[in-house]
Amino acid sequence: MTQLFIYNTLSRQKEIFNPVKPGEVSMYVCGPTVYDYCHLGHARAAVSFDTVFRFLKYLGYQVTYVRNLTDVDDKIIKRSREEMPDYEHDPKEACRLLSEKYTHAFHEDMLALNLLAPTMEPRATEHIQEMIRMIEVLLKNGQAYNVGGNVYFDVSCFHEYGSLSGRNMEEMETHSRLEEDPDKKNPLDFALWKKSIPGEPFWEASFGNGRPGWHIECSAMSTKYLGDTFDLHGGGQDLIFPHHENEICQSRSFSGKRFAVYWMHNGMITIHREKMSKSLKNFKLLRELFIEFRPRIIKFYLLSTHYRSPLDFDPGLIAKAGEGLERIDNTLSRAKAFLLQKHGTSIVGEGEPDPEWVEALCDDFNTPKGLGAVFSSCTRLNTLLAQGVAPLEEIKNYFASILKMMSLLGLEAETDQIHTVLRSDFPSGFDAVMELLAAKKHDLADHEIHLLVAGRGLAKLRKDFKLADEIRNHLTLSGIELRDAAQAFYWKRNH
RNA sequence: GGCGCUGUACCCAAGUGGCUAGGGGGAAGUCUGCAAAACUUUUUACUCCGGUUCGAAUCCGGACAGCGCCUCCA
Known part of the structure; x- marks a missing residue:
């Protein structure tokens, strides 16, 4: 088996991938906060880690893939107030219904992109007890402190703070844009628990009623399903700081063990070179995009750039990507017709991906290079098909191989669409x-x-x-x- | 101010100390009733300035430009 290399944000270099338990891989990826429809940026993250999931399985690993849904948070509360008429009567239920609506929409979008369902998709609100227990331990250890019902993590207790994002604490303290919070011992301390505010959802806890801070859910859920130490943790580059830094901080403090071994971060989507984000209002909703382009083309477009590189959104380029995809589809249709006629059937059994393709994917999931291998195979197949006397076996092999490479990327050839x-x-x-x-x-x-x-x-x-x-x-x-x-x-x- | 990323031909995009990336577009040709598709050839590049080296776009140093994070964010 070819050796798999993964770029690890922790070391800022590609490392040979060795899972904690041989033959098994545990991966946790930060999913969306379900308060709105998702945009291209969310799709990129999901597509990137779907590719990782698929390829690890192809390599023969038994993969447990956990992707969470954040369904408690300020934005959800704000949105529920606006959208849900019954909010005043039952804030918690209103938030639940709202996040359910957008979870459903999220799943529709992911399905359209032909993404595999993660092994598990835990919701934050269903793991409040796990979070509370974790916070209790941190309080008992003296690594967290309670100020009138708000519980903060004391970063001075964790000397490796900043190791993922490459920052040092003094620098951050001097140049932090965080507002002065009189409750906090240190401006970098972050909330594990926010005390309940009248009219907002809350849960009961020994340290006061309230709701969890943002980071604790990922620590609680990853630990619950994957254990203290697991193999891969993924998310967007914008989550490196503070979210992932804080996850490491609280999880390692909690367990005393290593947390995630490999940290993977996908690059951002930009529009006119500016990051696509909700706050800049320059985002492109997936479902809007699906009206103009078929989801498979969007996915191909996303996979045409390496997952760590920035990708500038441009509808013209998506259209170009579509033309490239069509080239592959055309080749497959020609081969299919040839096989139907000369072979009686286009069912040719399981193909083997081109070694170049495997090598590309083993090099930190280099999908653009992998697609290059697919295109090269297409050119070879086309050349064979154009010959007067085409060798049946070779055509079968190329055909099966291309189908395999495409389906391993979740880009199943739409030969059914072509009659x-x-x-x-x-x-x-x-x-x-x-x-x-x-x-x-x-x-x-x-x-x-x-x-x-x-x-x-x-x-x-x-x-x-x-x-x-x-x-x-x-x-x-x-x-x-x-x-x-x-x-x-x-x-x-x-x- | 700190941390980090990027700069490749007309466009997109891999890669790398010496060996064809690939796609799209443009041009020419083959094929073709039409329309396409496909194949062949062509369009051969690495922001700039130094340095290391037999050899650098690739390594090192510096400059310039753009971007991200340091506040919620995939």
């Missing part, structure tokens, strides 16, 4: 065809399209180009794209 009409499959006469044309019907069923395409094939054979063009024209007006090839005719619906 094939073999040249041997013509009608005996034009009666049905003429009837259909005369009906001037444009919302055509698959079998009707098949008939027209086959009828056009027959017309071509009989050199009746006038009729052939008439049929093509009708299909074009019906939103059907038609392409002639040596072995067959292909058609597909545009949208």
